[in-house]
Amino acid sequence: xxxxxxxxxxxxxTRGQQVTLSCSPISGHRSVSWYQQTPGQxxxxxxxxxxETQRNKGNFPGRFSGRQFSNSRSEMNVxxxxxxxxxxxxxxxxxxxxxxxxxxxxxxTRLTVx
Amino acid sequence: xxxxxxMEGPVTLSEEAFLTINCxxxxxxxxxxxxxxxxxxxxxxxxxxxxxxxxxxxxxxxxATYRKETTSFHLEKGSVQVSDSAVYFCALSQGGSEKLVFGxxxxxxxxx
Numbered sequence: 001x002x003x004x005x006x007x008x009x010x011x012x013x014t015r016g017q018q019v020t021l022s023c024s025p026i027s028g029h030r031s032v033s034w035y036q037q038t039p040g041q042x043x044x045x046x047x048x049x050x051x052e053t054q055r056n057k058g059n060f061p062g063r064f065s066g067r068q069f070s071n072s073r074s075e076m077n078v079x080x081x082x083x084x085x086x087x088x089x090x091x092x093x094x095x096x097x098x099x100x101x102x103x104x105x106x107x108x109t110r111l112t113v114x
Numbered sequence: 115x116x117x118x119x120x121m122e123g124p125v126t127l128s129e130e131a132f133l134t135i136n137c138x139x140x141x142x143x144x145x146x147x148x149x150x151x152x153x154x155x156x157x158x159x160x161x162x163x164x165x166x167x168x169x170x171x172x173x174x175x176x177x178a179t180y181r182k183e184t185t186s187f188h189l190e191k192g193s194v195q196v197s198d199s200a201v202y203f204c205a206l207s208q209g210g211s212e213k214l215v216f217g218x219x220x221x222x223x224x225x226x
Contacts, residue, residue, distance in 0.1 A: 042218045102160045108157065
């Protein structure tokens with residue numbers, strides 16, 4: 001079974017631009033979550049989606065948005081990029097959405113904002 | 115809100131030494147507790163978990179026991195190997211959601 005895939009793996013953008021990151025969960029998984037990983041702040045929760053519904057949102061500004069499609073694939077968008085948005089963005093999927101389940105993480109998208 | 119505090123390290127040990135990485139949490143209700151590991155150049159993967167008080171999670175020689183009275187989930191291994199060198203994250207999730215709240219991570223280096 002293929003793992004969680006994220007595209008692209010690397011991105012370089014300039015301040016003020018916007019970016020869209022994509023995540024394909026493991027086949028059959030309906031729950032997708034996104035995390036931002038930085039050396040200073042560690043792993044911070046961005047969003048959680050289950051069956052196309054956003055169930056949770058982390059403490060990030062409105063420039064960060066996301067969605068989930070009917071095939072469970074998910075995208076996140078960051079508008080008006082700032083230098084501080086440079087990070088590794090991780091996507092995770094799980095088979096259920098009830099909590100307490102193993103999350104399977106993708107390799108991440110490394111975003112660099114210049 | 116919910117939070118996880120873990121010793122940040124870095125921790126450096128010799129092969130076959132005993133490992134303890136402390137993790138405590140603050141949460142309402144009865145969270146599930148996890149240890150995730152990130153090996154160099156790889157993604158996060160689940161090491162072990164416990165979903166209720168007094169449960170012990172174990173995998174690859176690592177163990178952690180869910181202690182509700184001390185709100186702790188310390189990771190232990192009796193004899194570490196060089197291949198255990200990685201960053202270890204303690205995390206929790208609350209019922210009804212897969213959202214994970216992570217600690218800052220502890221980098222472990224094991225020398226031969």
